[in-house]
Amino acid sequence: MMKAFEKKVWLSSPTMHGEELEYITQAYETNWMSTVGENINEAERLACEKVGCKYAVALSCGTAALHLAVKLAGVKPGDTVFCSDMTFAATLNPVVYEGGTPVFIDTEYDTWNMDPMALEKAFELYPQTKVVVMANLYGTPGKMDEITAVCSKHGAVLIEDAAESLGATYKGRQTGNFGTYNAISFNGNKIITGSSGGMLLTDDLQAANKARKWSTQSRENAPWYQHEELGYNYRMSNVVAGVVRGQFPHLEEHIAQKKAIYHRYKEGLKDLPVSMNPYDEKNSKPNFWLSCLLIDKDAMCKQVRGDNEAGYVNEPGKTCPTQILETLAACNAEGRPIWKPMHMQPIFKGNAFVSNCDGAGNVADVGADIFHRGLCLPSDNKMTEAEQDAIIEIIRSCFA
Numbered sequence: 091m092m093k094a095f096e097k098k099v100w101l102s103s104p105t106m107h108g109e110e111l112e113y114i115t116q117a118y119e120t121n122w123m124s125t126v127g128e129n130i131n132e133a134e135r136l137a138c139e140k141v142g143c144k145y146a147v148a149l150s151c152g153t154a155a156l157h158l159a160v161k162l163a164g165v166k167p168g169d170t171v172f173c174s175d176m177t178f179a180a181t182l183n184p185v186v187y188e189g190g191t192p193v194f195i196d197t198e199y200d201t202w203n204m205d206p207m208a209l210e211k212a213f214e215l216y217p218q219t220k221v222v223v224m225a226n227l228y229g230t231p232g233k234m235d236e237i238t239a240v241c242s243k244h245g246a247v248l249i250e251d252a253a254e255s256l257g258a259t260y261k262g263r264q265t266g267n268f269g270t271y272n273a274i275s276f277n278g279n280k281i282i283t284g285s286s287g288g289m290l291l292t293d294d295l296q297a298a299n300k301a302r303k304w305s306t307q308s309r310e311n312a313p314w315y316q317h318e319e320l321g322y323n324y325r326m327s328n329v330v331a332g333v334v335r336g337q338f339p340h341l342e343e344h345i346a347q348k349k350a351i352y353h354r355y356k357e358g359l360k361d362l363p364v365s366m367n368p369y370d371e372k373n374s375k376p377n378f379w380l381s382c383l384l385i386d387k388d389a390m391c392k393q394v395r396g397d398n399e400a401g402y403v404n405e406p407g408k409t410c411p412t413q414i415l416e417t418l419a420a421c422n423a424e425g426r427p428i429w430k431p432m433h434m435q436p437i438f439k440g441n442a443f444v445s446n447c448d449g450a451g452n453v454a455d456v457g458a459d460i461f462h463r464g465l466c467l468p469s470d471n472k473m474t475e476a477e478q479d480a481i482i483e484i485i486r487s488c489f490a
């Protein structure tokens with residue numbers, strides 16, 4: 091067995107720089123220990139400046155931003171909503187909060203995001219659908235020209251979940267700026283963090299004002315607590331905003347570190363029967379939040395996954411995500427399976443799933459195939475080159 095790391099190598103952990111503490115301290119010393127304060131205003135301004143949107147509403151988390159986006163898009167009980175399938179559940183849970191029914195759209199192999207052809211097919215099957223929620227997975231922009239074209243053709247509102255892709259661009263435009271309503275996240279494992287937090291981004295002033303009102307308990311302009319609409323307590327704390335404010339100036343630095351990690355993996359693993367999570371090299375610049383690996387079909391050993399556990403049969407020259415993840419864990423390094431597609435989740439077993447697969451090559455759907463053969467590698471931007479070299483050796487040993 092390989093030697094274990096003394097210090098755990100994380101998938102993606104927070105990286106602090108010092109300014110965060112200054113802004114937190116400022117909040118404390120001025121007593122703006124609240125959901126109001128200068129850090130919130132500044133964090134919102136920095137997000138608008140970076141992403142190029144007109145308005146940002148700072149919230150308690152990215153999921154809250156997606157929830158308000160779904161409300162703004164007008165999703166009502168019984169409405170079908172087309173959602174990314176291979177993503178984190180928070181992308182679409184808010185659709186269900188509002189009584190909507192997610193219809194899952196399969197993934198394409200070029201960027202591992204929503205397949206525009208499957209989306210087009212879904213509009214043929216469910217022409218009444220008016221809202222699409224798509225995520226840019228692992229920091230890689232999807233096929234935004236095609237997705238936005240299909241949405242406009244059918245008069246549907248696009249909600250972009252840019253929780254994982256802050257700072258990534260497609261044809262020079264920042265992700266989080268393609269939807270009518272967009273969400274970013276400052277969860278602890280994201281490319282920059284507030285320890286928690288998120289934002290709704292939009293160019294629509296009225297929508298931003300609505301979201302701001304909903305997020306602060308929907309108080310009407312009256313001398314007492316007056317309510318005409320349902321409210322939420324979703325506003326970001328000024329302490330959390332201090333962390334976000336301190337992190338923003340380091341976003342590009344984090345992206346550069348993640349990009350270097352991605353390319354070191356690519357180089358170090360190039361003679362193995364694997365590929366990295368792909369992107370459109372001509373048109374997009376991912377933020378490289380997580381580096382992922384896809385094992386070639388003929389290099390896969392037998393792997394069986396149930397609902398809560400996995401097993402595999404070791405074969406010389408072959409491996410599988412379960413073996414690599416177990417070997418990494420035994421060496422004190424954190425990898426993770428690909429986000430298990432929503433259409434494979436027990437909670438959504440009654441929901442429709444639309445794939446563009448023709449069944450060729452024994453692939454029933456793309457998401458299941460990437461889940462079966464793929465995994466997320468340790469992608470922490472504090473990982474040293476020596477540590478990464480050791481991880482590459484561990485992966486290599488699994489093919490022995």
Ligand SMILES: *Cc1c(COP(=O)(O)O)cnc(C)c1O
Nearest residue numbers: 151152153178180181253275277
């Ligand atoms: C993290 C994440 C979210 C949720 O963000 P929180 O701030 O944790 O609520 C939503 N969608 C995706 C794709 C994410 O990775």
